[in-house]
Amino acid sequence: MHRLVSAKVILYFILLAVLDGSVMPAFQIRSTYPSLLYLFICYAAFEWGATKTVYVAFWAGLLRDLLGGGLIGLDAILLVVLAPALDFLIQKMERQLPGIHFIITFLFVFCAGALRLLVSYAGELPPSFVGNYLGMITMTALYTTALLPLFNFLTDRWFGHSAARQYELFR
Amino acid sequence: MRRWRSYYFFGVPVVVLIVSFQYPRVNESVHSVFSTLARPAVVLGSSVRDGLYAIRYQSGNFLDAVGKQREYLARIQELEGQLVRFREMDRENQRLKKLLNFSLPLATRTIGVRVIGEDVTPWKKIVLLDKGSRNDLKKDMAVVVPEGLVGRILEVEPYTAHTILLLDPDSRVSALTATSRAQGIVAGIGTDKLQMKYLALDAEIEVGEDVTTSGIGSVFPKGLQIGKIEAIERDSDGLHLLALVKPAVSFSKLEEVLCIVSSPQK
Numbered sequence: 112m113h114r115l116v117s118a119k120v121i122l123y124f125i126l127l128a129v130l131d132g133s134v135m136p137a138f139q140i141r142s143t144y145p146s147l148l149y150l151f152i153c154y155a156a157f158e159w160g161a162t163k164t165v166y167v168a169f170w171a172g173l174l175r176d177l178l179g180g181g182l183i184g185l186d187a188i189l190l191v192v193l194a195p196a197l198d199f200l201i202q203k204m205e206r207q208l209p210g211i212h213f214i215i216t217f218l219f220v221f222c223a224g225a226l227r228l229l230v231s232y233a234g235e236l237p238p239s240f241v242g243n244y245l246g247m248i249t250m251t252a253l254y255t256t257a258l259l260p261l262f263n264f265l266t267d268r269w270f271g272h273s274a275a276r277q278y279e280l281f282r
Numbered sequence: 283m284r285r286w287r288s289y290y291f292f293g294v295p296v297v298v299l300i301v302s303f304q305y306p307r308v309n310e311s312v313h314s315v316f317s318t319l320a321r322p323a324v325v326l327g328s329s330v331r332d333g334l335y336a337i338r339y340q341s342g343n344f345l346d347a348v349g350k351q352r353e354y355l356a357r358i359q360e361l362e363g364q365l366v367r368f369r370e371m372d373r374e375n376q377r378l379k380k381l382l383n384f385s386l387p388l389a390t391r392t393i394g395v396r397v398i399g400e401d402v403t404p405w406k407k408i409v410l411l412d413k414g415s416r417n418d419l420k421k422d423m424a425v426v427v428p429e430g431l432v433g434r435i436l437e438v439e440p441y442t443a444h445t446i447l448l449l450d451p452d453s454r455v456s457a458l459t460a461t462s463r464a465q466g467i468v469a470g471i472g473t474d475k476l477q478m479k480y481l482a483l484d485a486e487i488e489v490g491e492d493v494t495t496s497g498i499g500s501v502f503p504k505g506l507q508i509g510k511i512e513a514i515e516r517d518s519d520g521l522h523l524l525a526l527v528k529p530a531v532s533f534s535k536l537e538e539v540l541c542i543v544s545s546p547q548k
Contacts (some may be wrong), residue, residue, distance in 0.1 A: 125323065132399040132410075133327025137334040139534060142474060143404055169295060177316040179401040180408055180437065180444055183309055184299030191295050227403065240451070243473055247404045 123269060127151055128174040143247055145255040148175060149223065150262045152190065153197070153216045157263075161198040168194035189226045193219060217256040224248035314439040317410070321398075321441055325412060328398035332537060339535075390503070392426075392540040393417060395443075405472040407450035408436065409536065411443045419443050422501050424542045430507030430530035431455070431495060432539050448476060448508065449533055456499050457508055459485075460492035468493065468508055468527060474534075476509060481523035487514060493527050503542060 127147040135144045148171040155167040172187030179186075197219050204211055228244055302309040347354065395417075399410035413419055415438045425432040425445050433447040446453050449470040457468040457478060464485035466478045478493060491511045497504025513526040 129320075129323045129327040131402055133324050134331045134334070136400050137331040137338075142534070146402065165292075172295065173298070175402050177313065177320075178399070179403055179406065180313070182299060182302040183312055184295050184297075184302050187295035188299055191292055224404065228405070231403075240472060243471065244405050247472070251404050 119270060123151070123266075124148075124170055124174060127171075128178060131175070132178045140254065141250065143250040143254055145258050146175075146220070146251070147258075147262065149220050149255055150216070150259060151266070152194065153212075153219055153259070154263060154266050156194070156197045156201055157212065161195075161202070164194045164198050165191055185230065186227065189223060189230065193223055193226070196222075213256050213259060216259050217252045220252040220255045221248060224251055310437070313437070317439045317442045321412070324399045324410065328396065328412075335535065335537065391543040393419065393543055394538060394540055395419075396538055397536045398442075405451065407433075407447040407453070407470060407472070407533070409445050409447065411435075411445055411539070411541075412441075413541075414439045414441045414443050416440050418543060419541055424502045424506070425539050426506060426542060427531055427536070427539050429532070430509070431502060432531055432533075432536065434501060435541065445539075447533055448529060448531075449474065455502055455508065456496045457493050458496040459487050459511070460494055461488070462486045462491065465496055465498075466525070474529070475512070476527040476529055478511070478525040478527050479517070479522065481525060483516075483521070483523060485523060487511060487523070487525060489514065493525075 131147050135147065138144055152164065152168050152171050156164040159167075168190040169187050172190035173183070175186040176183045197215070200215055200218075204215075208214075225245070225248055228248065302312075393413065395411040395413045397409045398412045401408040411419070411425075419435060419438055421435055421438055423435045425434060431448060433445050433450070433453060435443050436446040437444040447470070448455065448468065449472070451470050451472045453470040455468045456465070458465055459478075462485060464481050464487050466481045468476050468478050471477050481487060489511055493508045493511060495502040495504055495506040495508060507530045509527040509529040509531075511525045512528045515524050515526075516522075517524045
């Protein structure tokens with residue numbers, strides 16, 4: 112993958128945003144459903160390299176802000192802050208561990224949800240709600256992580272299988 | 283050059299957030315423009331979602347019906363008997379109301395709308411409707427389905443509207459229990475249940491009692507079904523009772539809803 116500003120990438124962003132907002136609720140389990148935009152950020156981190164992850168995270172966060180209500184830029188900031196941490200974690204994994212993709216994806220989605228919760232309520236969240244919300248964030252992270260193999264397969268098909276990976280040993 | 287570009291992208295969302303925070307009108311305008319532009323794609327996505335719901339619903343119904351055919355036939359016979367009795371009770375009710383000189387509410391004007399999207403944040407219960415101010419929708423209009431109250435309109439754009447559901451933690455409705463007539467506030471807690479708060483300690487409420495809107499506050503008409511009481515306990519401050527309410531509406535299956543445009547004459 113050489114260029115982010117291409118029709119394929121822009122179209123894929125729009126498709127994922129529409130799926131996240133309109134179609135994924137049909138697959139909800141106990142009010143939680145996966146986020147394809149988060150999966151795209153993880154895909155960019157695993158496959159395209161550190162310099163591109165931040166851009167993907169920014170546009171994914173902006174689309175999430177525009178789809179939902181509230182302040183524009185909030186999700187964008189949170190994901191842009193988490194993107195370098197995601198890249199750093201991947202760079203430090205020097206040997207292939209079974210399930211490492213899933214663990215990193217789960218941690219990223221969980222941290223994104225927890226940060227969003229923290230910023231949304233700024234410490235004013237009633238203690239009785241914390242358990243419920245953390246449970247929902249954990250379920251969302253698990254559900255999103257479960258879709259990782261299928262998403263990677265379909266995204267590889269969309270963009271064409273690229274040899275430009277971060278780490279040759281990461282498969 | 284590449285590193286400089288990455289640092290630039292740290293600054294851009296900060297600037298965007300500051301502008302949104304300082305200028306709420308700009309925030310609303312951008313949301314409005316995006317909702318209008320994205321509406322065709324979101325409506326297309328919602329059609330796909332509706333198709334999936336229909337498949338799931340029909341499959342479930344078919345499997346269920348095959349297994350319960352005899353039970354359904356017996357139940358139909360029982361219900362037909364009840365229907366005859368209820369019709370007679372309704373006629374008697376009409377006569378008694380005339381005798382007491384009750385004035386029945388006039389029919390309210392409603393607009394049917396489709397739910398075409400949802401807020402992507404897990405604990406926020408806000409949905410997107412496919413009509414807006416061009417179709418006479420206004421902020422704070424009540425949204426209902428035949429089963430009961432769904433929520434109210436939060437923001438209106440020209441062709442779409444955001445609706446906050448009862449389940450949202452920021453949702454508040456003044457409510458009344460059907461039998462004991464105890465007043466309280468029903469609030470969402472971010473899950474699939476509701477909480478009825480500020481009930482008097484001596485309120486004679488029971489599990490299984492219906493909860494309806496009280497009409498106080500003039501946002502929601504009186505008498506709209508909210509749900510049934512599932513559990514009762516004391517509040518953490520010990521000064522009020524707290525009731526857990528199971529909503530009458532199945533919020534996970536919202537597809538078409540009604541917006542109440544005009545209030546009934548009193």
